[in-house]
Amino acid sequence: MDEVPLPPETGPWLLPAATPEVVTSHGWLRPDFADDTGVLRLASHSFAISAAGLKVVVDTGIGNGKQRANPAWHDLRTGYLDRLTAAGFAPESVDLVVLTHLHTDHVGWNTRSVAGEWVPTFPNARYLTSRVERDFWAGYDMDEARRQMFRDSVHPVEEAGLLDLVDVPADGMDLVPGLRLLPTPGHTPGHLAVRLSSGDRAALITGDCVHHPVQLSRPEIGSCVDIDPARAEVTRRSLLNSLADTGTLVLGTHFPPPTAGRIVTTSTGLALAGWSRT
Incomplete structure (x- = not known):
């Protein structure tokens, strides 16, 4: 449910290591997730x-x-x-x-x-x-x-x-059928991701363990407000690798429209593909 787009200065503040040089080196981010100058959209x-x-x-x-x-x-x-x-x-x-x-x-x-x-x-x-x-x-x-x-x-x-x-146990817990909480600590100590499932279909809401699609290709890029940056990176890498090539729809809490896609392995690392507007 859209609330508001965030201003262009959000990216450099939130993800300072996502420099224009880094962002423009990943062409798949444009035009939806970044502009031509490497400014992130959030x-x-x-x-x-x-x-x-x-x-x-x-x-x-x-x-x-x-x-x-x-x-x-x-x-x-x-x-x-x-x-x-x-x-x-x-x-x-x-x-x-x-x-x-x-x-x-x-x-x-x-x-x-x-x-x-x-x-x-x-x-x-x-x-x-x-x-x-x-x-x-x-x-x-x-x-x-x-x-x-x-x-x-x-x-x-x-x-x-x-x-x-x-x-929430380390392997997660079901609230109701089809709705599972997964511990994803680092950004904050008790941070959760939310997994949705129905039959053979699955989706995952990232919360802030992933702020922007650039972190798929560059998982070492962390947020300036991560409580434990090292743990946040470990969590992010583990989560992204577990989702890669599974067909799981990834729903980024701060991804700009389009807000959803599937993580695929490419020759240069992970990327988001087959995205759709929610």
Whole structure:
């Protein structure tokens, strides 16, 4: 579910090793995932899916009206909820919200402003994240910007009694048939990817263990906000190699439209192919 494209300066800040020289050396990235000068294209969106009779939203983007230090995220006014509703996922109808991790641009629509108060956007849903993730941030020395995010987008969900913390084994766990959580630590300690399956078809929502398709060809490129960069790289390499040439549809949480494709092995490394607009 599209929320908003991110400005061109996002790429150099987020993935500083993805220089124009690196990006332009991988021609398959253009024109969808980078421009001709090597500037990355990125976006914010989430995913709305049906699994075992449940309506599920994976990650909730940046949100509207939030006071944020990042100008690209500050006080947005988008039609995200209208688009979600038009797709058949009115907020009151959502049963489950899966949060891959507790970063600002993944929890924003957890809440919305009603009469000057931040209240859960999905009042009938259970919100779910890793216990490791929540425990890490509980002990983290946050700056004011992150404390503000927790105050407006996490604490109201907790105070409403809607947040569930789960212990995810190393090999993952099924929430319901067709919806599996996979631990993908590094970007944050409790980061999760989400695997979807139906019959012989499978898809995987990356969260932020992969921010941009350039990391398929260059998995050593990490994010400036990775909590544990070395572990993030190990996780990314392992995940990408496990998906290569399997036909699994990869859904990148920050991939710009088109947001999905299949990882294939080429003579110069991994690449995304057969992509489609979601």
